[in-house]
Amino acid sequence: ADIADGDYTVTATITDAANNSGTAQGNGTVDTLDPTLTLDGLGTFNDNTPIISGSSDEIGATVTVNVSDDSNSYQLSAVVQADGSWSVQIIDALDDGAITITANVSDAAGNQA
Numbered sequence: 568a569d570i571a572d573g574d575y576t577v578t579a580t581i582t583d584a585a586n587n588s589g590t591a592q593g594n595g596t597v598d599t600l601d602p603t604l605t606l607d608g609l610g611t612f613n614d615n616t617p618i619i620s621g622s623s624d625e626i627g628a629t630v631t632v633n634v635s636d637d638s639n640s641y642q643l644s645a646v647v648q649a650d651g652s653w654s655v656q657i658i659d660a661l662d663d664g665a666i667t668i669t670a671n672v673s674d675a676a677g678n679q680a
Contacts, residue, residue, distance in 0.1 A: 623672050
């Protein structure tokens with residue numbers, strides 16, 4: 568059966584043939600949920616070094632942002648702040664025209680958004 572997401576304490580006890588026993592205990596977390604990640608819309612802008620921002624519920628995680636224009640491709644990273652926000656600024660000027668932006672984040676369990 569599946570175990571619900573959450574924090575758990577596991578206790579193991581073993582007894583040998585002479586009736587001696589020992590116990591060990593450990594803590595762990597079950598996390599099967601993907602993190603949330605939003606990317607704020609830029610729309611049309613006249614700044615070729617825009618700030619790209621969004622939010623996530625994975626406080627302290629690193630968001631990887633990929634930005635490309637007609638001739639360049641950039642990979643940037645940002646840390647999700649305590650309020651859930653993150654942002655990066657393009658340093659090298661983007662070409663005029665359409666740009667493509669993708670962002671992703673992973674949680675401690677490896678779930679991705």
